[in-house]
Amino acid sequence: AQRVTQPEKLLSVFKGAPVELKCNYSYSGSPELFWYVQYSRQRLQLLLRHISRESIKGFTADLNKGETSFHLKKPFAQEEDSAMYYCAPGSGNTGKLIFGQGTTLQVKP
């Protein structure tokens, strides 16, 4: 079965500290991998996708196929990074995303 696990419901860090939001997936085939973010009172939006290898707002994500993980990282957290983050593998050639339960990132001043 396709499954995504984000083990932390809440991650609280101080401004300037490094951040790592964990994502482990169980998926047949080679899914495309995404991180989506939802800021307070805003709609869900793309943060980054694996295939583009872009760094958005200082975030990066490394795919580890052996561990089937796609952890999201940022070296220095900012208060404006406070949001809900979702890891989501995509099913090949379709518009189906399997979302994890999400991790709330709280960056304290």
Place this chain on the structure above:
Amino acid sequence: KAGVTQTPRYLIKTRGQQVTLSCSPISGHRSVSWYQQTPGQGLQFLFEYFSETQRNKGNFPGRFSGRQFSNSRSEMNVSTLELGDSALYLCASSQGQGTDTQYFGPGTRLTVL
């Protein structure tokens, strides 16, 4: 370009009724996906439509259905509403080629009393 729009934004229904939600994708996008978001289950995939055909379906009962029109606008329908159907319903559009980035609408908040 205008973003994905959903109507209505809020809806209150009673058990046993049916409801239709509407989604207008970004211009030029041919794929529309629907998701249900609840505090307990999180975001769950309902179905996807591409060029007026259902391309993928999640694990929801047959009371949940949808369709897509030739202009790519999509509707989803829930019949015989149950209390557990109370949720935020999100639609997302993409160009539909491969596993594209999906652009989400603001959602329709459905409350079933």
